[in-house]
Structure formats: structure tokens, C-alpha cells
């Protein structure tokens with residue numbers, strides 16, 4: 034079984050991105066708009082800040098409390114849109130309770146939409162038009178497969194999960210790479226039948242152990258996008274050790290499939306990498322060198 038190791042790719046690509054940043058001649062800057070302060074959001078933001086530092090990019094964090102209104106966030110996004118020193122803007126998801134997610138995502142200037150979630154970028158994805166930005170998670174999944182030379186064209190791809198953030202946008206990204214795509218969800222009648230026939234299985238649900246032995250087949254490539262915090266095993270001192278797991282029962286399927294991405298260390302680092310590749314692309318477009 035081949036382990037699709039995202040951490041190795043992130044390290045290799047960080048070197049390339051660092052020299053690309055040097056060539057740019059200025060510090061590309063990503064603004065992160067954070068509403069509320071869940072522990073997981075803080076971790077995701079910290080991972081982005083760390084990677085930015087590694088490659089010589091900058092992050093401007095604009096943080097709001099849980100009680101922020103949509104209008105206040107919109108005002109800030111408009112300021113960031115108008116600021117020429119900001120090359121990319123993302124709204125950290127999930128947004129806090131009172132925020133209209135679609136309205137704030139849509140407020141981001143398409144030329145700075147490095148998460149690829151404005152209608153402009155989504156339309157580009159629908160039309161397979163390179164003008165928009167490919168959403169970071171979908172792009173990250175493709176970066177992972179491309180690094181390991183997994184052929185996508187002509188292959189059967191099954192995706193479990195149909196959120197805009199992951200499942201649907203990944204489905205379009207695979208379609209644009211000439212795969213034949215099946216999208217599964219809670220109403221899929223026979224999930225094992227749908228997932229077993231795929232050459233590439235992508236799971237993005239948010240439920241640990243959703244995919245087990247009965248869902249996979251020999252020779253398959255499995256990409257586990259899920260991030261779930263399990264209670265973990267009890268330590269000797271009876272202290273629970275929380276740990277991050279994916280949606281796939283890794284131990285149960287690892288001896289059946291040809292390749293699988295681990296959680297953590299698979300798609301997660303790829304999403305961060307994809308985001309900063311988009312940031313560089315945005316910066317180059319803004320100065321007219323792309």
C-alpha cells in the first residue's frame with residue numbers, strides 16, 4: 034500500500050514557492066477574516082500562518098468576536114478589497130452564528146478570491162475556465178494525486194459528500210480532468226456498491242469510520258478528506274487523548290487498497306499548499322506577470 038503523504042509534498046513545494054515569492058519581488062499577503070473563535074478555526078489559521086512564514090508570504094488576520102454582524106464583516110472585506118497590499122482574501126469557515134455565509138463570501142473581490150468560493154470562481158470551475166481560482170480543498174486533492182502520478186483522465190471517481198466546500202467542487206475539478214464522477218450523499222441507496230466500483234475514492238463527510246472494508250476494492254486509490262476529533266484511546270493514567278482521524282477506517286482498508294492518504298498529514302497540508310499557490314497566482318495576475 035502506498036501512503037499518499039501530504040507532509041512530504043508540502044515540504045518539497047514550500048522550497049519551490051519560496052523561490053517563486055523571491056522572484057515576485059514583494060511579499061504576497063493573504064488576509065484571513067475570522068468570525069468567532071472556535072479551537073479548530075484557530076488551528077487551521079495557525080497552519081496557514083506557519084506555511085506563509087516558511088515561504089516568505091504574509092498573513093493579515095482580521096478577527097471578530099462571535100457577535101459580529103454581516104454588515105461589519107462586509108465593511109472589512111471592502112476595505113481589504115481596496116487595499117493594494119492585500120493580494121488574497123479568505124473568510125475562515127465555518128463563519129459565526131449570525132453571519133450570512135454566502136453574502137460575505139460573495140463580497141470578496143474575484144481577483145483576490147484565493148479560496149475559489151465566489152460565484153465568479155465557481156462559474157469558472159463549472160465552465161472549466163482558468164480565469165477563476167480552483168477552491169483550495171479540491172485543488173489540494175488534485176495536487177496530492179498528481180504528485181504521486183495517479184492517473185485521473187478516464188478513471189471512475191466516487192466522491193462521498195456533496196458540500197460546496199468539498200464534494201461538489203471536487204466533483205467538478207475531477208470532471209474537468211476528464212474523470213467519470215459519481216457523487217454520493219446521505220440518500221445514496223447502496224453506498225458500498227457506489228464506492229467499490231471507483232478507481233479513485235474521495236471521502237469528505239465528517240464521520241469517523243464511515244468507510245470500511247465493505248466500501249473499498251483492491252487497486253483503489255483512497256483520498257480521505259475528513260477531519261474528526263476522536264476521544265482517542267485512554268492513556269495509562271486514564272486521561273483521554275483526543276486525536277484527529279479521517280472518515281476512513283484506515284486500519285481496516287490499508288491492506289486492501291493500492292494507496293491511501295492518512296489523516297492527519299494527507300489532504301490537510303495540501304489544502305494549505307493549494308491556498309498559497311492560489312495566492313501567488315493572484316499576486317502575479319495583479320502585477321500583470323501572468
Ligand code: NAP
Nearest residue numbers: 170194195196199218219237238239258259260300301304
Ligand atoms: P458538510 O458540509 O457537513 O458535508 C458533509 C457531506 O457528507 C454532506 O454532503 C452529506 O450528505 C454527506 N454525508 C453525511 N453523512 C453521510 C452518510 N452517512 N453517507 C453518505 N454521505 C453522507 O462537510 P464538509 O464541509 O464537506 O466537510 C467534510 C469533511 O471534510 C469534514 O470532516 C471537514 O472537517 C473535512 N474538511 C477537510 C479539509 C481538509 O483540508 N482536509 C477541508 C475541508 C473540509 P447530505 O448532503 O445528503 O447531507
